[in-house]
Amino acid sequence: MTLRILRAAGLAALLLGWTSLAFAQTDCKTLVPASPWGPNDQTGATNRVTPAVTKAAAAEIQDGKVVPLSYVLTDGVPLFGTRFSKTILTATSLAPGAAFGENQLTYMEDTWLSQSHVGTHLDGLGHIGRKDCYFNQTAMGKYINQNNMTRLGLEHLKSFATRGVLIDAVKVYQQAGKLKTNPNCRKRCLDKGTVLTRADLEAGLKMYNVTLREGDIVIIHTGWGDIFEQFPAKNAEYNSGEPGIGKEAAAWLVSQKIVAVGSDTWAVEVIPGEDPKEAFIVHNILITDAGIHIIENVRTDLMAAEANTTGRATFFFNMTVPRAVGLTGNFVGIDGIR
Amino acid sequence: MLRSGHDVASRPRTLLVAGAVLAALSLIALTLPAASQPRRYTIAFANVTEEPGLTLEGTGFTGADVRQSFVLAARGQPVDLVFYDNQKDGTKAIANVADAIQRKVDLYIQYYSDPAVNQDVSVMLRKAGIPGLAVNYPMAGAPLYGADHLAAGQIAGEALARFASRAWAGQPMVAILLGNLTDQSSGLPERAHGVRASLARLLPRARIVALDTRGNPAQVSPLLGKAAAASPNTRLLIAALDDATALSAKSALEALGRTADGAIVGLGCDRSVHGGASEKKEIDPNNRGSILIGSVAFYLDRYGYDVLPIALRLLRGEPVPEHTPTRHTLITTTNVWREYPPYDMQ
DSSP states (O other): OHHHHHHHHHHHHHHHHHHHHHHOOSOGGGTSOOOTTOTTOOOGGGGGOOHHHHHHHHTTOSSOOEEEOBOOOOTTSOOOTTOOEEEEEEOGGGSTTOOBTTTTBOOOEEEEEEOSSOSSEEEOTTSOOBTTEEGGGEEGGGGBOSSOBSSSOGGGOOOOOEEEEEEEHHHHHHHTTOOOOOTTOSSOOOOTTOEEOHHHHHHHHHHTTOOOOTTOEEEEEOSTHHHHTTTTTTHHHHHTOBOEEOHHHHHHHHHTTOSEEEESSSSSBOBSOSSTTOSSHHHIIIIIHHOOEEEESBOOHHHHHHHHHHSOOEEEEEEOOOOOTTOSEEEOOEEEEO | OOOOHHHHHHHHHHHHHHHHHHHHHHHHHHHSOOTTSOOOEEEEEEESOOOTTOBOTTSSOBHHHHHHHHHHHHTTSSEEEEEEEOTTOHHHHHHHHHHHHHTTOSEEEEOOOOHHHHHHHHHHHHHHTOOEEEESSOOTTSOEEEOOHHHHHHHHHHHHHHHHHHHSTTSOEEEEEEEOOSOOSTTHHHHHHHHHHHHHHHOTTOEEEEEEOTTOGGGHHHHHHHHHHHSTTOEEEEEESSHHHHHHHHHHHHHHTOGGGEEEEEEEOOTTTBOOSSSOOSBOTTOTTOSEEEEEEOOGGGHHHHHHHHHHHHHTTOOOOSEEEOOOOEEOTTTHHHHSOOOSOO
16 A cells, blocks of 8 residues: 555656656757846846936926827727637626615626736737747756746836837838838838838937936837727738838847837738748747837827927836736836827 | 149149049049949849649748848839739740830849749840849749759758657657648759658658649648558658648548647748638647648748849849759747747737
8 A cells, every 4th residue: 555655646746747848858958048137136137227318308397298009908909810809797796786885885896807918018028938938048847837837927017207219210201212001001001011120219319419328118019000900891901911020129228228118010020020930039029039029000190290399309208017926928008108 | 822824824734723623523423323322223023823822842931022022122122123924835935025125124023833934034135234032943044043943842851850750769750741742843842852862861761652642732631541440559750741641640540540640841931821810720829739830931022032132143244143042941830939030919
């Protein structure tokens, strides 16, 4: 009997050993660079949002005008594959006789069944890796369970209260006489597959006399979001590709020590990518290697119009991310305050 | 320190000469393109046909797929592309090259199957001093890029033989060569020859049966039905010369209740057999049990990525091989997303 128990325990131990081995097979030091903030860092680029950075960004608030930078999240917006976002309303106390107390209190609340990377959303540090290696050489196989991650979750992020900088790529391409729009766009847009280069980004900054500062968040207006706004009719076209930054531009943004880069597209990077054998390589460059966040499906047209009218492309970036433990990302609301 | 009188007297003259040299250099620099900006080339690509739905080289790829690969590959290259559609018509092909010569393109890429027309195009380009590059069909004096049907067939035959040796060693089996065996174009005979060669080498005792569909996938079911009935209790190793035939063969075996006996390898690997993360198709990491074990990639949707670098080397006067074959690979459930990373996800 004892022998049988020991044998069973041995087998269980062996199986458990195999399971953990199956998840952690890669030497992450060879695949992912170390974080500049130390071996225990789970925060990444939001480490750059210091009190001084936030204070300097506050100077962008000059007349209190708030410009929305997020799309509504509702049925029919472009989602990918099996992704879903559904709400169920609980309104039982509205039934006759179901109100509470003499004051006849009623209430309602929601059940939100949703995946996190829907609508305007932030990609966290646990969203993208190389094999099983994630930001800061994290061998993620050791840090996941069926519910969430136990490292690199959103709860480790610091503030995003910093300066936002808009780059109007449509205007850059227009002025350079190389704008090739997409027939599905009602307003001018860059076509899918357009690779935004470092030179394009620099031209966009120069257009509004902006120099990037450490801790900035860069928002790129491509016009592709106009197709998002035509949901659900144009969802297939929206998802079929997009204009966006290429590898060279991503590497340059990393060198500028920014916190995040967002765009009015579903992946921020150019799709189809520059090399057909690479998958979402810009995500690797920004998130996995540099801890810089990507913000997708950002509404950029209003800020682009504002910049065009006022000649100023900077603003206070107002976004909070839920301290949701172990999440890889989440939908967010963003305002640009001027 | 004392200076000699000669030194003092020569200083203004030296400065004058230096100034003149600097001015001359500035003028030269102004007339030259900036060193950081590589020279841009105008490259013409004359596609064999862009007729919608018309597939090429015995695969499921169309002319639009080939053209799009050039558009995508040209991004980031110092290249302006001029596209022509040869419309599978010799007169049109000649008119296209004449137009390109008039435009003074830097290089002409010809994708056309008629040797006589390609000869005429070659002569016209040589007279105009424009280098040429040929795709899939040779053109005199031009490097050739294209499919290696024999190698692709060998890969398919090897895949089947390896599967049989691993899964069905010692069991009775028959190898079936299935497809348009009548068609002498599109490299299909070379593919068939490659399959046979690999099977003969690796499974010397396996009987090989050739079933000619004459290009009609509807013929797959009756042909395969007869062959399967003639070989009960026998494993069926099917080399399908194209993906459409491979998918038809799978359906036929399912209808016959012989899926447990079948293993299929196709050739082409277009989007009819591989999909993306959301667009599930037969070759998919989540469909590892399929009897369609794989398809040999022909990458017509990547031609631009292979051909434009050759064109640029040619234009820069660098050595270029006379013949660059496509790098054919067997695509299975284990490497499909590595070879064709899906981007229908976020």
